[in-house]
Amino acid sequence: MKALLYVLCLSLLSWANPLWAQSVEKSVVVGSKNFGESFLLAEIAAQVLEAQGFAVTRQLGLGGTLICYEALKNGEIDLYPEYTGTLSQAVLNLPGNPGREALNRALRTDGLELLDEYGFNNTYAVVVSDALAKDLGLERIGDLHNKSLTFAFSHEFLQREDGWPGLAQRYGLTSEVTGIEHGLAYQAIADGAIDVTDAYSTDGELQRYQLRILEDDLGYFPEYRAATLVQTSASAPLKEALSGLGNILNESQVQALNAEVVLQGRSFAAVASDFVRANSAALGLGNVAQPQASSSWLQQNWVVELWGHFVRHLQLTGTALAGSIAIGLGLSVLVYRRQRLADGLVYLCGLLQTVPSLALLALMIPLFGIGFVPAIIALFLYSLLPIVRNAITALSHTDPNLVKVSQALGLSPWEQLRYLRLPLAMPAIFAGIRTAAVISIGTATLAAFIGAGGLGEPIVVGLSLNDTDMILRGAIPAAMLAIVVELAFGGLERRISPPK
C-alpha cells in the first residue's frame, strides 16, 4: 500500500517543477506537422506574428494531417501550414487540382479558411538514388515498370488517395511495397536497404542523399501549394498579420531553407529568424528586432531542454499511472466477485489495448483536444489492462481454505478483502502496475504527436530532420527511464512480498 502512495506522491511532486510551469497568457497557438518543412513554415509564421506583437504558443510536430486538422477544427490550435493537394485529396475528397477559392468553399463547412499561398509547390515525388537512376536509366516514374526494386513508402503516402494506390493504378505498377517512417527512408536508400520511396519536391535532403526525382510524366500528383490554414473566425488583425506570407517563397528558396536545417544542422528557429529579418519588408514588417532568446523553440542548451522533456514525460506517465491504479484497482475490487462482470471488464481493457497508439491518440482529439489531457487519458486507458487483469485474477484466486477460515472467523466481505485478499494479491497487483508503468513510458513517447511534449518530442523532431543524435536524445532517456522504473518497482515488489 505504501509503495502505491510513493508512486502517487512522485507523480504529484513532478508537477511542482518550475521548469515546466506554463504561462496561462492567452496567445495564438501555431501548430505544425511532424516533418521539417512544416516545422519551418510554422516557425516563420510564428516569428512573423511575434514581430507584430502577438504572443505565440508553439504546438509543433503534431502527428500528421488528421491530427493537425482536427486540432484546428476544435480550436486547440489557431493555425498551421497546410498544402492545397493535401486538403483536396486527403481531407476534402475533391478531384483534380481545385483552386484556393474552391477549397475555401469546401472548408467553410468545417469553419476553416486557407489564407494566401506562400508561392511554392511542394508536390509528392518518387525518388531513387542518383547512382541507381544512372545504372538503370531511370528518368520517369513509368521507368519503374518491371524493375526488381524494393519499394518503401511513408505510412501516410501508402494510405492516401493521392498516394501509392492511385499512383500504382495510373502507372500500372504492381510491385510489392512496405511502409517506412519518412524520416528513416532516405537513410534506408543510402544504406541500400530500399530503392524507391516518396519524397517532397522541396526537401532539403534530396541534395544531401543525392536523390533523383523521377518525372511525373503522366501528371498524376496534384499540386501541393503551401498556405496558412486558419479558422474562419480568426480575428481580422491576425489574418492581416499573416498576409505578408503570400507569395514569399519559391521552390528553390524553400529547398535552400530546408537544406540549412538538415544539412547545416541549424535550428528551425534560427533559419526562420534569418529569413524573417532578410525579408522583413516583403513580409510587411517594420524593423525587426533581434529575436529574443525566449522565442527560440529549440533551446540551445539541450540539457536544460532534455530535463524539461524528462519531467514532462514523468508527469504524463505518472499521472496516467496514478489514475489507472486508482480506477483500475477500484473497478477490480468492485467486480472481482462477479465472474461475468470481471470477465467483461478484462475483455474491455484488452480491447482498448488493441487500438493502435496513434489511432487512440487521434481519437482523443474530438473529445479532449490535443496536448496533455488527451495524452494522459490515452496512456491511462493503455495502463488499465495489466493492472485490472492482474488484480482481478489475484483477488478471485485467494486460497479457498483461507477464505473459508476468514468467513468462519466472522470477517465481513469487506474485511476479507482488506485483511486477506488484498494483502495476498499485492505482489500480483504490483507486477501489473510495473508492467503498466513500463508500457506507459514507452507509449508516452508517441504523445508528442498530439502536442503533449515529453521525451517523444526530440524523437519527433529528430525523425523529421533525420537527425539520429536528436532521436537518441529522446529515445535513450526514455529507455533508461523504463529500465530504472522496472528496477525500482522490482525492488518495491520484493519489499512488499515477504521473503520465501
Add this chain to the structure above:
Amino acid sequence: MSAVSEPSDSAVSFRRVGKSFGEVAVFRDLTLQLPMHQTTAIVGASGSGKTTLLQMINGMVRPDAGAVDVLGKPVPAQNLEAFRRGIGYAVQGAGLFPHLTAEQNVTLVAKLEGWSEADVRSRFLQLLSAVGLAADVAGRLPRQLSGGQQQRLGICRALMLQPSVLLLDEPFSAVDPITRLGLYESFEQVQQADPVTSVLVTHDLREAKRLADFLVILDQGQVVQSGKPAEVLAHPATAYAQRLIESQLS
C-alpha cells in the same frame, strides 16, 4: 438402553435436519443434541458428513430442512458475522494468514471488535501460555513456525474472543504423533481451566476417546450411536460401530 442417548443440557441441537448437495443427500432427518461445556467428538469415515455437520453450527452450510439451534437460538439468517464471532473455529493445518504475524493472526478479530490494546495483549499472552507457546513467537510469520506451533496458534485464534462454542475440524491430524500428544495436553489444560462447549470432528477414535466427554458415531449421514465414550466403546450398537472400534482400538 437406547443406542442414541440425549444429554439433558444441550448447547447445540439439530432438529430434523436435511441437507443435500445437488443430487447427493448428506443428511435426512438428523436429530442430535450436543452437551453444554463438554467436548463432543464426531467420528466417522470420510464422506460421512462430519464437516458438513460442523459447518451447519456456524452457518457456513445451511440446512435444506429442519433447524439448528445454538444455545437455544436458531442460527441466524442475517448478520452471520457477529454470530460467527461468538463461535471459535480451528481447522486442520491451522489456516493462519501467511502475511500476518502470529500475534496479528490471533488478535485480528478482537481488534476489529474494538478491544483495547491492553485487553488484546493480555488475552493473547494468556492464550499463548495456556497452549504452551513462548511469548517470542508473537512476531513471527506462520512460515517461520513449526506445524505444531501453527496449530496451537490456530486454537488460540479460535479462543481469542472467548467463544461460547468451539468448532474443531480435525485440527490435530496434520502433525506428527509426538506433537499431537503435546497438543492434546494443551487442549486438556485449556478445557480444565475454562471449559468451552467444543465439537471435535475427527476420524481418530483414540483421539475421541482421549479428549471427548460425548461421542457421536456418524455413518452416511446417520447417527449410528452416541453417548459417553466409554459406554459407546464398550457396547457398540451397530455392525458399523463395531467395525470402526475394532479397526482402531483393538
